[in-house]
Amino acid sequence: MAEKKYVMSIDQGTTSSRAIIYDKKTNTIGSSQKEFTQIFPQSGWVEHNPNEIWNSVQSVIAGAFIESGVKPDEIAAIGITNQRETTIIWDKKTGLPIYNAVVWQSRQSAPIATKLYEEGHSEMIHEKTGLIIDSYFSATKIRWILDHVEGAQERAEKGELMFGTVDTWLVWKLTGGESFVTDYSNASRTMLYNIHKLEWDQDILDLLNIPNAIMPEVKSNSEVYGHTTNYHFYGANTPISGMAGDQQAALFGQMAFEPGMVKNTYGTGSFIVMNTGEKPQLSENNLLTTIGYGINGKIHYALEGSIFVAGSSIQWLRDGLKMLENSADSEAIAKTSENDNEVFVVPAFTGLGAPYWDSDARGSVFGLTRGTSKADFVKATLQSIAYQTRDVIDTMNKDAGIDIPLLKVDGGAANNDWLLQFQADILGTKVQRAHNLETTALGAAYLAGLAVGFWESVDEIKNMYEEGGIFEPQMPEAEREKLYKNWRLAVKATQVFKPEA
Numbered sequence: 001m002a003e004k005k006y007v008m009s010i011d012q013g014t015t016s017s018r019a020i021i022y023d024k025k026t027n028t029i030g031s032s033q034k035e036f037t038q039i040f041p042q043s044g045w046v047e048h049n050p051n052e053i054w055n056s057v058q059s060v061i062a063g064a065f066i067e068s069g070v071k072p073d074e075i076a077a078i079g080i081t082n083q084r085e086t087t088i089i090w091d092k093k094t095g096l097p098i099y100n101a102v103v104w105q106s107r108q109s110a111p112i113a114t115k116l117y118e119e120g121h122s123e124m125i126h127e128k129t130g131l132i133i134d135s136y137f138s139a140t141k142i143r144w145i146l147d148h149v150e151g152a153q154e155r156a157e158k159g160e161l162m163f164g165t166v167d168t169w170l171v172w173k174l175t176g177g178e179s180f181v182t183d184y185s186n187a188s189r190t191m192l193y194n195i196h197k198l199e200w201d202q203d204i205l206d207l208l209n210i211p212n213a214i215m216p217e218v219k220s221n222s223e224v225y226g227h228t229t230n231y232h233f234y235g236a237n238t239p240i241s242g243m244a245g246d247q248q249a250a251l252f253g254q255m256a257f258e259p260g261m262v263k264n265t266y267g268t269g270s271f272i273v274m275n276t277g278e279k280p281q282l283s284e285n286n287l288l289t290t291i292g293y294g295i296n297g298k299i300h301y302a303l304e305g306s307i308f309v310a311g312s313s314i315q316w317l318r319d320g321l322k323m324l325e326n327s328a329d330s331e332a333i334a335k336t337s338e339n340d341n342e343v344f345v346v347p348a349f350t351g352l353g354a355p356y357w358d359s360d361a362r363g364s365v366f367g368l369t370r371g372t373s374k375a376d377f378v379k380a381t382l383q384s385i386a387y388q389t390r391d392v393i394d395t396m397n398k399d400a401g402i403d404i405p406l407l408k409v410d411g412g413a414a415n416n417d418w419l420l421q422f423q424a425d426i427l428g429t430k431v432q433r434a435h436n437l438e439t440t441a442l443g444a445a446y447l448a449g450l451a452v453g454f455w456e457s458v459d460e461i462k463n464m465y466e467e468g469g470i471f472e473p474q475m476p477e478a479e480r481e482k483l484y485k486n487w488r489l490a491v492k493a494t495q496v497f498k499p500e501a
């Protein structure tokens, strides 16, 4: 039998799927990435084809093997991490999805969320799930699919359908339909999971008329969920033994194991998560309480501020407005801006997330003059990522009753030094970049490796963190507060503008 020298991470993100093979020292031995189609059926809706997601995952698994020369039976374990909340319902017998995956960003189920809110269920849902009623989470998306696909409710009641977030879909596929599971972190994003009792909440399932029969079993973040079939993993029956939503995986990959540690992952969206320890702390200021990870019988809770549009605003500059050749150019272009930071872009393309939770808001730009240049526009878009992060960090400080001393960062847009310097400036807080920006994939690899003894303990991996740059605040406080005040004004004005449909 081949020596098990590696762990594979599968990171199924909003715009692309990735597979990365790590050795014991977490050197990347091989990787592969594939983008897939974003479907926009109507304004504010975002969907994916679940089969295309699955095909992209198969393709990157093969790609990582080809690039590295590693053989499938040398992989000790597989970790899966995924875009969260995105909702898939499929037929148990045929394995065929009954509708597209309704993506976390999608607003098609907003009327269902509004109804829940108007009927007065906010407090109950917040207490049980830690979440704020919003179409971001899976619950209203499930209801929407069951309402819009003919006969779906009846088939769900007969136990003929299965619901899963992307983790569940991928494990089910990789194990040839053997394992129908999710994990604490993904379950806690459905708005159907009781984060105190650690079970699907029957009251909320009943409220939304979602049959229990379609729900997967909820497992810890680090244990063997099943094995790949020979067919799907090139002849190897490899344990899938780590699973976490991408933001929680990043928390783990950033080694934010202690209460009070905070990370921000700058990807499509931007997600700020604080480890709050073994007791759930309900936010009084519109942040989410969620499960960070559960391992070795212990749950670690977290506070989260979810920003819906971050790196995707740079993609918009690139693909929509054709202002950039590639995302990385935003840095050099922003540096050439000569204006005095008077342009504000509020990228509320799919509403505003934390701490505003305004589904109906749409993007806006303020402060244009005849002299506004492309560079000013690019700079203001990058700044919007940092301003939104400050909105969340200020709120977190309030909730936690502390001033967060350090922000650990990762994700694609954390490559941008200009952005991170402005982030430190506008927060007045030190920003620490991880050396390996694929912290999400790394976190899933650790979770998988720990479950099979590839790594012995959390203490062993703790020493493996590598820093990739520190950004110290340099902006004078008066300037910082003036800019931030103006940002708040821009957001306020954006929220006022609600044109008739």
Ligand SMILES: Nc1ncnc2c1ncn2[C@@H]1O[C@H](COP(=O)(O)OP(=O)(O)O)[C@@H](O)[C@H]1O
Residues within 6 Å of the ligand: 013, 014, 015, 016, 266, 267, 268, 269, 310, 311, 312, 313, 314, 315, 327, 328, 329, 330, 331, 411, 412, 413, 414, 415, 416
């Ligand atoms: N140097 C950069 N400056 C600004 N944004 C960037 C840079 N590099 C990548 N991005 C943005 O980061 C996002 C990709 O990050 P990634 O972590 O791969 O996202 P995801 O996991 O959400 O797909 C894209 O939206 C891209 O526009």
Ligand SMILES: O=P(O)(O)OC[C@H](O)CO
Residues within 6 Å of the ligand: 012, 013, 014, 015, 082, 083, 084, 085, 104, 245, 246, 247, 267, 268, 269, 306
């Ligand atoms: O795909 P990402 O990295 O933008 O992450 C999406 C989040 O999990 C949505 O909650």
